[in-house]
Amino acid sequence: MDAITITRPDDWHLHLRDDEALNAVVGHTAAQMGRAIIMPNLKPPVTTTEQAIAYRERILAALPEGSAFEPLMVLYLTDTTPPEEIERAVKSGIVKAVKLYPAGATTNSASGVTDIAHCDATIAMMAKLGMPLLVHGEVTDHEIDIFDREAMFIERVMKPLLARHPSLKVVFEHITTQQAAEFVASASDNVAATITAHHLLFNRNKMLAGGIRPHYYCLPILKREQHRQALLKAATSGSPKFFLGTDSAPHAKGDKESSCGCAGAYTAPAAIELYATAFEEMQALDKLEAFASLNGPRFYGLAPNTDTVTLERRQWVMPESYPYASGQTIVPLLAGETLQWAMKK
Numbered sequence: 001m002d003a004i005t006i007t008r009p010d011d012w013h014l015h016l017r018d019d020e021a022l023n024a025v026v027g028h029t030a031a032q033m034g035r036a037i038i039m040p041n042l043k044p045p046v047t048t049t050e051q052a053i054a055y056r057e058r059i060l061a062a063l064p065e066g067s068a069f070e071p072l073m074v075l076y077l078t079d080t081t082p083p084e085e086i087e088r089a090v091k092s093g094i095v096k097a098v099k100l101y102p103a104g105a106t107t108n109s110a111s112g113v114t115d116i117a118h119c120d121a122t123i124a125m126m127a128k129l130g131m132p133l134l135v136h137g138e139v140t141d142h143e144i145d146i147f148d149r150e151a152m153f154i155e156r157v158m159k160p161l162l163a164r165h166p167s168l169k170v171v172f173e174h175i176t177t178q179q180a181a182e183f184v185a186s187a188s189d190n191v192a193a194t195i196t197a198h199h200l201l202f203n204r205n206k207m208l209a210g211g212i213r214p215h216y217y218c219l220p221i222l223k224r225e226q227h228r229q230a231l232l233k234a235a236t237s238g239s240p241k242f243f244l245g246t247d248s249a250p251h252a253k254g255d256k257e258s259s260c261g262c263a264g265a266y267t268a269p270a271a272i273e274l275y276a277t278a279f280e281e282m283q284a285l286d287k288l289e290a291f292a293s294l295n296g297p298r299f300y301g302l303a304p305n306t307d308t309v310t311l312e313r314r315q316w317v318m319p320e321s322y323p324y325a326s327g328q329t330i331v332p333l334l335a336g337e338t339l340q341w342a343m344k345k
């Protein structure tokens with residue numbers, strides 16, 4: 001196959017940041033995706049419907065002329081988010097989900113949830129109103145090895161949470177392990193997962209063998225090959241529970257190439273091309289459309305996009321960097337490397 005046309009995809013897990021950074025990155029996603037679920041881990045986080053409405057306006061204002069890209073907003077759950085905030089969020093029509101960051105688990109998660117028990121009434125309201133909970137699924141216990149934090153989260157948090165709220169819609173975000181893929185596949189229909197392109201394409205050797213490569217450092221951290229294989233299998237299985245979420249997470253070059261580098265891979269400039277490469281590895285390009293463009297809207301109760309995108313087998317070189325905020329630059333994943341698929345402009 002030398003070209004493939006699919007319904008325009010959506011990104012069900014995206015970081016756009018704010019202000020100058022937002023202006024620098026939003027065009028990359030808007031060129032490919034019809035919609036995206038916008039992560040609320042700003043400084044300060046987007047914790048209220050009012051803040052989500054204002055953030056959405058800033059995103060719309062930052063879009064290139066004529067773009068039809070639609071940001072879908074998310075609230076950042078805290079220990080003190082009241083159930084009434086969920087009612088306001090549903091009423092607004094623009095907030096599509098609420099995000100659980102265990103406090104300390106990842107970038108800008110300091111205001112996250114210290115103990116999910118504090119959120120019980122609010123989560124009950126979400127279950128009642130059909131508001132999905134998006135989960136960064138890693139325990140934060142410093143005793144737990146960083147490579148085991150996702151698998152441990154399933155046992156310690158995810159299973160008890162679903163036992164208590166069996167009808168809650170849950171998206172296990174950016175899954176990275178065989179345990180998570182198997183858990184989601186065997187859970188009830190209200191449980192789904194996003195998978196990033198980088199976790200489908202790379203194992204931890206890419207980050208650590210023959211030199212430490214900070215642009216491959218993200219959370220949850222890349223795992224061993226066995227887990228990558230399980231993710232590829234899940235993404236290409238045809239199950240509607242798995243869908244595209246890039247977790248494209250921009251950080252300035254200097255904040256990545258540092259003695260204490262930030263977590264996050266910037267994949268937005270070639271998101272759909274990277275997924276096509278991963279699906280081709282499994283000889284499953286015929287499964288790409290469901291994963292990228294159909295399963296996500298179905299889970300969120302939305303219609304698929306009505307236009308299409310075409311991918312061509314054509315080599316191109318990923319730029320070494322793009323402009324970012326405050327005169328800084330941002331290094332995309334696979335900077336300077338040759339990609340095999342290109343989106344037709």
Ligand SMILES: NC(=O)N[C@@H](CC(=O)O)C(=O)O
Pocket residue numbers: 015041106107108136217218219220247249250263264265
């Ligand atoms: N994935 C990451 O490594 N980083 C994300 C946060 C997140 O999604 O956990 C970020 O905001 O930079």
Ligand SMILES: [Zn+2]
Pocket residue numbers: 106136173174219220
């Ligand atoms: Zn996360």
Ligand SMILES: [Zn+2]
Pocket residue numbers: 013014015039247249
């Ligand atoms: Zn993320």
